[in-house]
Amino acid sequence: MILKKLKIKTWVGDPTNCYVIFDENSKEIMVIDPAGESQRVVDMINILEGKLKYIYLTHCHGDHIGGVTELKEKCGGKILIHRFDAEGLNDKNINLSGVVDLPEIELEADSRVDDGDSLHLGNLEFKVIHTPGHTKGGTSIYCEKEKCLFSR
Numbered sequence: 075m076i077l078k079k080l081k082i083k084t085w086v087g088d089p090t091n092c093y094v095i096f097d098e099n100s101k102e103i104m105v106i107d108p109a110g111e112s113q114r115v116v117d118m119i120n121i122l123e124g125k126l127k128y129i130y131l132t133h134c135h136g137d138h139i140g141g142v143t144e145l146k147e148k149c150g151g152k153i154l155i156h157r158f159d160a161e162g163l164n165d166k167n168i169n170l171s172g173v174v175d176l177p178e179i180e181l182e183a184d185s186r187v188d189d190g191d192s193l194h195l196g197n198l199e200f201k202v203i204h205t206p207g208h209t210k211g212g213t214s215i216y217c218e219k220e221k222c223l224f225s226r
Contacts (some may be wrong), residue, residue: 096210101195103194104193105119105129109140129151130193139181159209193215
């Protein structure tokens with residue numbers, strides 16, 4: 075799907091949906107919820123010849139964060155998550171990694187986000203929307219310019 079200045083690659087990953095958002099002008103990339111198929115995401119970043127700016131986590135459950143460590147090691151990028159879910163990145167009782175049959179996950183966020191914060195890929199702005207319920211720090215992000223919402 076190609077929008078005005080934004081390419082979005084999406085697939086049903088293993089075990090959840092993952093999005094690779096690419097701004098064609100700046101060549102910046104944001105990956106949302108890299109579950110367990112890190113190499114597939116790395117390959118997409120290489121094909122796009124982009125630079126990974128953000129690894130955005132809509133919430134802290136293992137089926138959304140399982141590929142983060144490998145992706146960050148290979149491509150860099152800042153890990154972002156809502157402050158209320160940051161503690162769950164290292165707590166198997168909160169991230170439920172054992173329940174979804176993943177090895178224990180240990181990672182640290184580079185930055186914590188809050189409701190109303192803005193993220194930028196090139197000239198595109200994404201607003202953080204706190205959407206608790208599934209977890210206390212669940213979020214969605216919205217790009218007004220492209221009329222595009224990403225949720226958990």
